[in-house]
Amino acid sequence: MRYAYLGPAGTFTEAALLGVEGAREAERVPVSSVPVALAAVRSGDVDAAMVPIENSVEGGVTATLDAIATGSELRIVREALVPISFVLVAPAGTALADVRAVSTHSHAWAQVRGWMDQHLPGADYVPASSTAAAALALLPGRDVGFDAAVCSPVVVEQHPELEVLAENIGDNQGAVTRFVLVARPDAPLPPRTGADRTTLVIPLWEDRAGALMEILEQFATRGVNLSRIESRPTGNVLGEYFFSVDVDGHVQDARVADALVGLRRVCPSTRFLGSYQRADRKVATVARHHSDGAFREAQAWVAGLQGGGPR
Numbered sequence: 001m002r003y004a005y006l007g008p009a010g011t012f013t014e015a016a017l018l019g020v021e022g023a024r025e026a027e028r029v030p031v032s033s034v035p036v037a038l039a040a041v042r043s044g045d046v047d048a049a050m051v052p053i054e055n056s057v058e059g060g061v062t063a064t065l066d067a068i069a070t071g072s073e074l075r076i077v078r079e080a081l082v083p084i085s086f087v088l089v090a091p092a093g094t095a096l097a098d099v100r101a102v103s104t105h106s107h108a109w110a111q112v113r114g115w116m117d118q119h120l121p122g123a124d125y126v127p128a129s130s131t132a133a134a135a136l137a138l139l140p141g142r143d144v145g146f147d148a149a150v151c152s153p154v155v156v157e158q159h160p161e162l163e164v165l166a167e168n169i170g171d172n173q174g175a176v177t178r179f180v181l182v183a184r185p186d187a188p189l190p191p192r193t194g195a196d197r198t199t200l201v202i203p204l205w206e207d208r209a210g211a212l213m214e215i216l217e218q219f220a221t222r223g224v225n226l227s228r229i230e231s232r233p234t235g236n237v238l239g240e241y242f243f244s245v246d247v248d249g250h251v252q253d254a255r256v257a258d259a260l261v262g263l264r265r266v267c268p269s270t271r272f273l274g275s276y277q278r279a280d281r282k283v284a285t286v287a288r289h290h291s292d293g294a295f296r297e298a299q300a301w302v303a304g305l306q307g308g309g310p311r
C-alpha cells in the first residue's frame with residue numbers, strides 16, 4: 001500500500017495515518033496540500049490519502065470538503081481522531097522575548113490565537129503548508145522570515161536541534177481533529193458495525209423556498225441523525241451552494257438507505273462519499289419504528305398489497 005498525507009513527517013495528519021494498521025510498514029508519501037493528496041488518489045499514484053476533515057475550533061476543513069465534493073468520485077473508508085496539543089518551537093538559544101514572527105498551518109494558528117494575544121501580542125503570523133513544514137524551516141542552515149513555529153511535540157522528538165519555548169499552548173485543552181482515509185470509489189464498502197457514519201454531498205438542487213427543508217425532511221422522517229452540516233459555495237456562480245453532511249448510520253442500515261432513496265429523488269446529483277465505522281465507536285440510537293425490522297415488515301406489507309395478496 002502507498003498512502004499520501006499532508007507532510008512533512010511530524011504533522012498531525014501523519015499521526016492520524018500512523019494509527020492505521022499496516023501504515024507504519026507501508027510506503028508513506030508526504031505531499032504539500034490536501035488537494036495534492038486527493039489528486040494522487042485519483043491518478044492512481046497512491047492507494048489512499050489521509051486528510052483532515054473536521055477541526056474542533058475551525059469546524060469543517062474547507063480544502064478537504066471542496067476537493068472531495070468536486071472532481072471524480074472518491075470514497076472515505078475510515079476515520080481517525082487525533083488529540084491536538086501544540087508547542088512553540090524555535091532554534092536553540094531563542095528567547096520568547098526575541099520572537100517577532102511565528103509560522104504554522106492556518107488551522108493551528110486559529111487554535112493558539114488566545115495564547116499568542118496573551119504572550120506574544122505583537123507577533124506577525126506567517127502561513128505555512130503544515131505545522132511540521134513551519135517547524136522544519138527553522139532548522140539550521142535555512143533563512144526564513146520567522147523566528148518560531150507552532151507544531152506537534154512529535155517534531156521536537158525527531159529534531160532535538162529545535163527548542164521548546166512553550167508547551168500546551170492550545171486555547172482549547174481537549175481539542176481534537178477528525179481525519180478521513182480517502183480511496184478510489186471501487187474500494188470495498190467498510191462493513192456495517194452499528195457505530196457508523198455516512199458522508200454525503202448534496203448540491204442545493206433548486207434555489208427556492210423550502211429546498212433545504214425538503215432535504216432535511218428525508219433524514220428526519222427516517223430517524224437519521226445529522227452530526228455535521230455545512231454549506232460550501234460550488235465555485236461556479238455566486239450564490240450556488242452544496243451541503244456537506246455527515247449522518248449517523250451506514251448505507252446498509254434500512255433507515256439510511258431509505259433516506260438516500262428520498263434524497264436522490266429530491267436532489268438527483270447527491271454524491272455518496274462513503275459509510276465507515278466511527279472512530280469513537282458511538283452506537284446510533286434508533287427508535288423501533290426506524291429499525292431494519294420495521295422497514296422490512298412495512299415493505300413486505302406493501303409488496304403484498306401490490307401483488308394482490310393477503311392484507
Ligand SMILES: O=C(O)C(=O)C[C@]1(C(=O)O)C=C[C@@H](O)C=C1
Binds near residue numbers: 177
Ligand atoms: O499541519 C498539520 O500538522 C496538519 O496535519 C493539518 C491540521 C489541519 O488541517 O487542521 C491538522 C490538525 C491541526 O488542527 C492543525 C493542522
